[in-house]
Amino acid sequence: MNSGAPHFSFQDAVIAEAVQQVEETGPLDDAQAMREAIALRSDGAGRILERARRLGQRIGLQDEWARARAASPWILLALVALIVLLGLGLAGNVAGESRSINVVVALTGLLGLHLLTLLLWLLGVVLPLGSLNLSLGWLWLALTARVAGGRHGQAPLLLGAATQLLARARLLPWVLGFASHAIWSLSFAVVLAALLFALAFRSYTLSWETTILDPAFFVRLVELLGRVPAWLGFPVPDAQTVLAPRVASAGQRDWALWLTGCIVAYGLLPRLFFALLCALVWKVRRQALGPELSQPYHRRLLARFEALAPRQIVDADPGSPRHGAPAGPAAGETRDMLLAIGFELPEELPWPPAALDAAGARTLRVDGSAGARREALDLLAQLRPRRLLVGCNAATSPDRGTERFLRELASLSSECRLWLLGSGASQEARDRWHAWLAETGLDRFEASDEAANALRGWA
Structure with a gap:
């Protein structure tokens, strides 16, 4: 990732201005561009220019x-x-x-x-x-x-x-x-x-x-x-x-x-x-010619970048100390909706359960592949739901891939809960999930075994 003062050409500045003018009539679908800008740049102005460069390429600028x-x-x-x-x-x-x-x-x-x-x-x-x-x-x-x-x-x-x-x-x-x-x-x-x-x-x-x-x-x-x-x-x-x-x-x-x-x-x-x-x-x-970060348009983009960017980096080394989950966006920056994601669920666990339909939730099933995870994160960045419910198979053991995915989800929603599915899972397996959430600092995800608790106050 490139940090420090932004280096940009006149072309970059003009394309950023052109994208801003295009978005005066309505926002562009920028979920992928936002994620790529965060991955490539660490400074606010650089991220704005990188996002505009990606969007400009898409619309032919x-x-x-x-x-x-x-x-x-x-x-x-x-x-x-x-x-x-x-x-x-x-x-x-x-x-x-x-x-x-x-x-x-x-x-x-x-x-x-x-x-x-x-x-x-x-x-x-x-x-x-x-x-x-x-x-x-x-x-x-x-x-x-x-x-x-x-x-x-x-x-x-x-x-x-x-x-x-x-x-x-x-x-x-x-x-x-x-x-x-x-x-x-x-x-x-x-x-x-x-x-x-x-x-x-x-x-x-x-x-x-x-x-x-x-x-x-x-x-x-x-x-x-x-x-x-x-x-x-x-x-x-x-x-x-x-x-x-x-x-x-x-x-x-x-x-x-x-x-x-x-x-x-x-x-x-x-x-x-x-x-x-x-x-x-x-x-x-x-x-x-660089972006004026005091402009309302750019302030909104910076707030979105801040919400999307992970606050901490998870070290792949199992012996490394764990960090807390990233803080999600403020409630005023999200939409009043519930998004429920079924993550790596086996075929015998139906998704979505009937309780989610009754709660008016928008549902999504993610098989755990890199492409499916990326699509889910792009959807979250676009919808910006205030409430997020993640359903996981209680009988499985959480791994570092699950941890990374939950951290990315936590940065995109204000309220996060984890629903441990599977009536056949032992109490030991369920306790393992609770201990893992505390150990990894992901206790922002309130874990529940029953639908009533998982949807308490949301339905």
């Missing part, structure tokens, strides 16, 4: 996640291609036949949408705005969910769970921001490569045009925008180059490098910086 994970890189590349084509198109069709580029229009086309979305993201980090669902990160997640599962699969459930989980951990703008910044960074890298290739092997005329603005405005604009690229080593066209209607090749080179430097300084580098910042915030805060 992991398969849907795998499909979304396979589709997500292709969706991202498609968005990068869209941004690149849109940017180059707005920049004036660099590969066109005119061979003339208006640098101001090109710069606006390549950086305008980027700067607008970056400003909206920064505002969304500071203020609770609804603009995040307009970001490339949100578009990427939504398209991935749509491609992976369509409208009616489990992908919309996973998307909603991931969004709610990240929002509660105050990570939603950072995760969506990382996706957006990554898409923009790749887009700028492709744009720069295409732009440099075109400028290196084709001849273009870079200039500016205006009808109403003063030429001095462009001189000042080029100077201001060129300050940050100049720190990176990019040249800035001087006033003479800016004002000349057609400049020599050296001036055209300065224009081309100035345009490239502006894209690097105001496009690529900010996106890379914020992508790294988002990754750092994710690394620092990701533990907040």
